[in-house]
Amino acid sequence: MSKKILAIDDEPHMLKLLERIITEKTSYTIMTLNNSLEIENVLNQNQFDLIISDLKMPGNDGLDILKMVKEKDRPEEVIIITAFGSIESATKAITMGAFDYITKPFKKEQIIHTIDRAMKCHCIKDKARKWKEILDTKPFSKAKDIFEVEYVKNMSEEIDCLPEMIAEETGIDIEKINTILKNY
Amino acid sequence: MGIESKSQNIQDYSLKNFRYLVVISLVVILILMGVGLYIVYHDADTIEQHFINEFNEQQLALAKQVALQIEMEIKNIKSELDYLASMDLNSRSSLDVDKIFQAVIKHNQNNGLIETGVFSNNGKVYGNYIDTTFKGIPNSKIPLICNNYPQEMTMTYTRYNMGQSGQQLSCIFWITKIYNTADTVKLYLHYDLKRLIGKVAGEISSGRTGYAWVINEQGWFVYHPHDVYVGEIAYLIRQRYIPDYDLKKINNIMKNDMLAGKYGTNSYHSGTYGELNTSVGKLIAYAPINIDFIQDKKIWSIGVVTPVSEVLEGVLGTTTRHIAAEIAIIVSMFLLGVLIVVYERRMAKYLSRRVTEQKSYLTSILQNTVEAIIMMDKDNKILVWNKGAENIFGYTEKEMIGKTFHRIIPPEVDANQELEKIHEEVATQGYIRNYRALRLTAEGRRITVDLSRTVIRDDEDDIIGSVAIIKDVTREMDVEQRMYNTEKLASIGTLAAGVAHEINNPLAVILGFTDLLKDRFKEGSSELEDLKIIEKNAENAKKTVENLLGFARVSEGEQESVNVNESLQTVISIVESTLIHEKVKLIYEIDENLPDVSGDTREFQQVIFNLINNALAAMKGSEGTLRVSGWVESRRVCVRVTDSGIGIPDLIKPRVFDPFFTTKKVGEGTGLGLSLCYGMIKKYGGSLDFFSHSAEDDPNEPSGSSFTVTMKFAYSYKTEKGV
Incomplete structure (x- = not known):
């Protein structure tokens, strides 16, 4: 399943550039938003893994969007694009919880590298959250069930093999694995 | 000084005037007082005279009245005689006749009737009736005296020497009665004149002690309160009693007026009055007593006399009080005057003390103010040059008094034109305010002054000069210029930042797109080469924008500390080869162990690098000297880069920190170097100053520029060392 990126900028050419870099140079899918005032709608209807936002925009600016994401406790990471010289705003963004900032003009490698890092970080955070959920679950039998499901899912994703092989390697009942994978 | 002496003159003048006024007033007051006193005195005299006249008039009325009464009395005697004559005494019994005469005696004895009777024409007395109560006058003489036979009543005086009590004057009135030719008798009445007249005249009192006397047509005293005078001739008796006294006046009055039967009033001096034998002024009123109903008519005269002193007693009292009041008023006025003078003198003393005090205040203010206070006369020659002026311009009072301003105006300013301009404005407007001008001090320093000038007028509103207050505002101007520069740079920065964004x-x-496109072409293809050119130029533009933003940045990131010594060493090592190549001599005078300063090491190095680069550019081809020095000064580290290059002309000095301002050829410099340095240093609270001398401005002095970077001590350094 491909990871999703939302890019927000009032400059259509800049959006187009980001779209081109991401589609041509990465495996992620990108959605672009020209009007920052629509952000709330878009976020309500979709979930993304990463948001790339320009800092200075009419309507909601980058910091407003970042604030919105953090206040609603959404899982998206946020990368802020700033012009050279607005370092104060960029550092402010970092303290407010942005993943990183990129200054304009940038090289495509800079963008790609930062996005990759963000995605990795997002993935880890996701996992950590799941682990915490399992650990917080009561009673133990239910936690065990959830864990089993996650365990099997992870196996199937990582090894990408048949249920029989998983059953043989992990010692979990084949029927159970089938049920889990079916539901998943 | 001129103005003071002028005001002194005015003061003297008014003082002199005042003195004249006082003297004139005094004279006038004295004259008035004299006139007043004279009038009062004269008035007293007039009042006195008036009073005397009034009194005498009254006395005259009294005299007239008494004269009338005396006439009446004597008329009564005539009627009495007529009554007796009407009786036919012959046909009556002697008893009857006795009764009639007794009745007459009784009836008239109070009027002074001494005796009455009838006698024959040959002197035989038929009957003689005497007032037995009266003692003294014998009657034997009567027939001798009455020797004629008047048909009308006749009067004869008889005088008796009464011894001790002097003369006794009496008067016999008789009338002839003819019964038939053979029988003719005389009826007579013998009166004591003293009692007859004294009954009326003796009652008179004029004033307090005034009295009346009566003289007969012969100048005898018919009546006088003093018995000794009665029966005497007035001239003689007076002469006898007061022989040393000149009695001409009263004698004349008697002779010319009284005995002539006139009315009148007069005054005279007499040596006696009552018992007093002193000179006494007397008032006299006199009236005639006409006794015209007797055969040979007689005129007596009555005189009423009162001493003047008595009359004037009241007047004198009034006048004295009057004069006393006048004197009291004059004295009190004099005292009031004295009081006023004393008060005035005290006031004047107090005021003069106040004036002295105020004057000393003013002088002290004038002398001790920081501002120059300069006073000029009408021809703009200096009259007053205070300490402030001495301090500001360096010239002493002695050097400037009587001079004009020309010597403190620098040669590059047209002194005549500027002074003319100021004078004209002061003359037309009355003042000039906050005029900024360039001035030259005694040491040859140029200072900017703020001058205000106002004209001074005298009491007649004529201009007598002007006063100028001058402030040295060189420092303020400097600060203002710096502030203006800072503001300008800041606004340029903001603008630049906006444009850069x-x-x-x-x-x-x-x-971005160039980057993407590059991936599509193979290495060595002409498209890729073109794209690279696009990218290269876009990158240049990017750098310019970065620099511009770098200048505009206010602060960025955390404050670091810079090791000045190390940083300078690094920069020097970079430029060393260039210095050798350009044949520039380097003098390196950096204090060892300079404290760390606030800032970014890279940026600090860039600043020094830029300054050295500029210095080298200024010395290009001249084998100059580059001096880099560093020291600590009031808790700051100063680093100075000095060159012996061409210097910066005065004209462009204010613009050296402006972004994009450059003197280099197009392509050689962006004009951002110094403005970047300025931005970087300011960001850490430091400052960047310079002084420079260009050969263009003055070829006689060595040219060159010197830029000084002043940086604050680093925070960590301060806390560690407790600075």
Whole structure:
């Protein structure tokens, strides 16, 4: 399943550039938003893994969007694009919880590298959250069930093999694995 | 000084005037007082005279009245005689006749009737009736005296020497009665004149002690309160009693007026009055007593006399009080005057003390103010040159008094034109305010002054000069200039930042797409080469924008500390080879162990690098000297880069920190170097100053520039060392 990126900028050419870099140079899918005032709608209807936002925009600016994401406790990471010289705003963004900032003009490698890092970080955070959920679950039998499901899912994703092989390697009942994978 | 002496003159003048006024007033007051006193005195005299006249008039009325009464009395005697004559005494019994005469005696004895009777024409007395109560006058003489036979009543005086009590004057009135030719008798009445007249005249009192006397037509005293006078001739008796006294006046009055039967009033001096034998002024009123109903008519005269002193007693009292009141008023006025003078003198003393005090205040203010206070006369020659002026311009009072301002105006300013301009404005407007001008001090320093000048007028509103207050505002101007520069740079920075942001976006798009496009072409293809050119130029634009933003940045990131010594060493090692190549001599005078300063090491190095680069550019081809020095000064580290280059002309000095301002050829410099340095240093609270001398301005002095970077001590350094 491909990871999703939302890019927000009032400059259509800049959006187009980001779209081109991401589609041509990465495996992620990108959605672009020209009007920052629509952000709330878009976020309500979709979930993304990463948001790339320009800092200075009419309507909601980058910091407003970042604030919105953090206040609603959404899982998206946020990368802020700033012009050279607005370092104060960029550092402010970092303290407010942005993943990183990129200054304009940038090289495509800079963008790609930062996005990759963000995605990795997002993935880890996701996992950590799941682990915490399992650990917080009561009673133990239910936690065990959830864990089993996650365990099997992870196996199937990582090894990408048949249920029989998983059953043989992990010692979990084949029927159970089938049920889990079916539901998943 | 001129103005003071002028005001002194005015003061003297008014003082003199005042003195004249006082003297004139005094004279007038004295004259008035004299006139007043004279009038009062004269008035007293007039009042006195008036009073005397009034009194005498009254006395005259009294005299007239008494004269009338005396006439009446004597008329009564005539009727009495007529009554007796009407009786036919012959046909009556002697008893009857006795009764009639007794009755007459009884009836008239109070009027002074001494005796009455009838006698024959040959002197035989038929009957003689005497007032037995009266003692003294014998009657034997009567027939001798009455020897004629008047048909009308006749009067004869008889005088008796009464011894001790002097003369006794009496008067016999008789009338002839003819019964038939053979029988003719005389009826007579013998009166004691003293009692007859004294009954009326003796009652008179004029004033307090005034009295009346009566003289007969012969000048005898018919009546006088003093018995000794009666029966005497007035001239003689007076002469006898007061022989040393000149009695001409009263004698004349008697002779010319009284005995002539006139009315009148007069006054005279007499040596006696009552018992007093002193000179006494007397008032006299006199009236005639006409006794015209007797056969040979007689005129007596009555005189009423009162001493003047008595009359004047009241007047004198009034006048004395009057004069006393006048004197009291004059004295009190004099005292009031004295009081006023004393008060005035005290006041004047107090005021003069106040004036002295105020004057000393003013003088002290004038002398001790920091501002120059300069006073000029009408021809703009200096009259007053205070300490402030001495301090500001360096010239002493002695050097400037009587001079004009020309010597403190620098040669590059047209002194005549500027002074003319100021004078004209002061003359037309009355003042000039906050005029900024360039001035030259005694040491040859140029200072900027703020001058205000106002004309001074005298009491007649004529201009007598002007006063100028001058402030040295060189420092303020300097600060203002700096503030203005800072403001200017800050606003340029803000503008630049805005522009840079706008350029950044399209640059990012251009660079981004160029980057993407490059991947599509093989190495060595002409398209790829073209794209690289686009990218290169876009990158240049990007750098310019970065620099511009770098200048505009206010602060960025955390404050670091810079090791000045190390940083300088690094920069020197970079430029060393260039110095050798350009044949520039380096003098390196950096204090060892300079404290760390606040700032970014890279940026600090860039600043020094830029300054050295500029210095080298200024010395290009002249084998000059580069001096880099560093020291600590009031808790700051100063680093100075000095060159012996061409210097910066005065004209462009204010613009050296402006972004994009450059004297280099197009392509050699961006004009951002110094403005960047300025931005970097300011960001850490430091300052960047310079002084420079260009050969263009003055070829006689060595040219060159010197830029000084002043940086604050680093925070960590301060806390560690407790600075």
